[in-house]
Every structure is written in C-alpha cells, then in structure tokens.
Amino acid sequence: MSITVFRNYNIKCIKALLKEIGKERYECALRDSGLIAQKPISMQGFHVEYETDTNDIYLYYRYPSQVTFKIMPVLGFWNLPYDDWVRELKNK
Numbered sequence: 214m215s216i217t218v219f220r221n222y223n224i225k226c227i228k229a230l231l232k233e234i235g236k237e238r239y240e241c242a243l244r245d246s247g248l249i250a251q252k253p254i255s256m257q258g259f260h261v262e263y264e265t266d267t268n269d270i271y272l273y274y275r276y277p278s279q280v281t282f283k284i285m286p287v288l289g290f291w292n293l294p295y296d297d298w299v300r301e302l303k304n305k
Contacts, residue, residue, distance in 0.1 A: 229292040230290060233292045270288045
C-alpha cells in the first residue's frame with residue numbers, strides 16, 4: 214500500500230472543474246457524501262487528489278476545522294489540473 218498521494222490545490226483549475234461538473238451533479242455528490250447540510254464554504258478548502266495505489270482521482274474538501282471529506286471521483290472530466298501537482302504523505 215502506497216503512503217504517498219499527489220494533490221493539486223490550483224483554485225483556477227478547480228473552479229473550471231466544478232463548472233464542468235455542474236450544479237446538479239455536484240449537489241448529488243454532496244448529498245451522497247452527507248455534506249448537503251454543511252456545504253463547503255470557500256474555494257480555499259478544495260483540492261484534487263490522485264491516489265497512487267488505486268489510480269483514482271477524487272475531489273476533496275477540507276473544512277477550516279481540518280476535517281477532510283471525499284466529495285466525488287473526477288477521473289474522466291476534461292478540466293482536471295495538468296500542472297502544479299504536489300507529492301504528499303497520505304493522512305491515515
């Protein structure tokens with residue numbers, strides 16, 4: 214099991230990705246993850262994460278209280294970030 218992931222915090226790319234996802238699909242993903250009552254409050258908490266062991270790419274949100282939630286898979290969307298990926302240790 215890999216202990217590293219690649220994360221992208223580029224707000225411009227994440228905004229374009231959210232536009233491509235669309236309001237309906239985004240709200241359904243929030244409902245599925247149990248976050249519909251406490252929607253993300255700013256763009257600063259969003260990041261895209263590539264998991265090296267499963268080759269999946271997910272959209273995450275970190276609340277100001279440092280709690281992170283997986284919102285939805287984004288593999289297959291056109292507006293995935295291409296540059297500015299950062300290698301980090303996976304939070305256990």
